[in-house]
Amino acid sequence: MSQSFQIECSDRDGIRLLSISGYLDAHTAPAFERAIENELRSGNVRLVVDCTGLTYISSAGLGVFMSYLEEIREKGGDIKLAAVKPKVYQIFDVLGFPQLFDIVDTVEDAEGRFGLQGGARDGRL
Amino acid sequence: MSQSFQIECSDRDGIRLLSISGYLDAHTAPAFERAIENELRSGNVRLVVDCTGLTYISSAGLGVFMSYLEEIREKGGDIKLAAVKPKVYQIFDVLGFPQLFDIVDTVEDAEGRFGLQGGARDGRL
Amino acid sequence: MDAFERTFALHVPSSTGNLAMIRDFVASIGAKAGFDDNEVARITLAVDEACANVIEHAYSLDETRQVTIRATLDSQDLSFEIVDNGRGFEPSQVSEDDVAELIRQRKSGGLGMRLIRAVMDDVKYQITPGEKNELRMVKHIKRG
C-alpha cells in the first residue's frame, strides 16, 4: 500500500490542503478516512483536497467524501476538490457529485472560494 | 501493438540511428527484425540503437540483435547499443551480451566509437 | 479484432490489496476490446466495485477465499462474470437512495451497485446463497 496511495498535508492561509496521489479504492480509502478524521479532530474544517496526483477513485473513496460533507459543513467549513483529472472526474460525474460538492479547476480557485464564502456552506445542498 | 513498441529512424553523420521504445518481446520483435532487415537492404550497416525508451526486452528481442551481428560486422559495420536502462541492461548481462556487443552509455559515445573504428568490427568477437 | 471469442480469467485471494491487480487485468482487456481510455476506466471501475463487494460482503475479508473474474471478448461484447460461493444477498432489496440523501445520512457506502449499473449495458445477478452467486455484466462494443 505504501506506493499506491499517499496523502500530504499543509497549511495555506487558514485553509488545510490535503494533496492525495495514487489510487483511492477499497484498499486505500481507510487511510484517507483516517486523515479526514484527524483534520476534524484538530478542528480543521476548511479543507481543500488537491487531486492532481489522483489516478483512480472507486465508491470506497467517494464514500469518504460523502460521509464527512454534512459534518464539515455543519461546522462552518467545506471540503472542496481541486484539479481532478478528467478520467477521475467522470466517475464523480456519474453519481452527480459535481452538483453536491464544490469541485474546481485549481487549488487557488478552491482557496479563493473559501475567501469569498468565509467558512459558510455554499448552499448547494 | 501500436503503443507497445515504436521505432524511429534517423541519419546522423553517416550513421543510422534507430530509437526504440516500449517493450521488445515475442510480440513486437518481428517489427524490430523488419526494421533491421530494411536497414541492411538499404546498405546501412553502421547502426546505433538508442534504447533510452526501451522498458523491457526478452529473448525474442535479444535474438534479433544476435542474429544480425555477424552479417553486419562482415559488411564492415556494427550494431551498437546506447543508453540501455539498468533494468534492461541486467538482462543483456545475464547472457554475456556486454562481452559480445558494443554497449555504451550514450548515443554520442556510440557515434564516437564508429568514428574511431571506422566501419570495422571492434575485434571483440 | 478477430471474429472468434476470447476468454480470460483471473483468480486472486479475496483481499482488497488485490483490487489493483484486478483493475490491471480488466484495463488490459478493455484496451484489447478497443475501448478508449475513459471507457476503459469506467469498465474497470465496474469490475472493481463488483469484486470489492465479493471481498467485503460475500467473503467478509477472509483472505483464504478466492475471487474469480472471467472475461469474454467477441466482436460485439465485452462481458465479465464474477462468481463467489459466499454469503449471498437479495439484489432487488438493496435500497438506492439518491446521493444527496446518503450525504444527509452521513453514509459512506451504497454507491457500488449503482456505479456498476450506470457503467455497464447489462447487469444480472444469479444468487444461490452458500452455493454460487454470479454477477454477469456486459458492455457493448460500438463499432465506428
Add this chain to the structure above:
Amino acid sequence: MDAFERTFALHVPSSTGNLAMIRDFVASIGAKAGFDDNEVARITLAVDEACANVIEHAYSLDETRQVTIRATLDSQDLSFEIVDNGRGFEPSQVSEDDVAELIRQRKSGGLGMRLIRAVMDDVKYQITPGEKNELRMVKHIKRG
C-alpha cells in the same frame, strides 16, 4: 507478509499479444512478495519466456488454446506453474550452445530456457506429450 499461502492464476488465449498482460500479472505478485524492481523484472522475464515457449512451441500460435499461469506465494518462495497440453518436448535434449556460438550461427533463438534457468532458483519440467506439460519454477524469498 502474512504466513499463509496465497495463490493466483491467470488464463489467457495463447497469443504473444497477451504476454504483456502476463508480465503485469507476474510483476504485481513479485512486488507483493517483496522483491525489488530489478528482481521483479528478472522473474517477470522468466515467466514471459516460459509462456512465449508455450504459445510458440507447444501451441504453434493457435490462439484458440489457453495459457495458464499459476503463482503461489508463501513466506519462503514465489513459485510459478505453467501448464500446457500441447506438443511437448524433451528438455534435456535442448542444446545449450554458448551465445558467441549462436551469434556465429546467426541464430535468433535458443535463449529462453537459459534465461529461465539463470533467473529462477529451481526449474523443473514434467512432460507428458499431448496430455500435460508442466513447468514449475521457484524463486526463493531472501529475508533481510
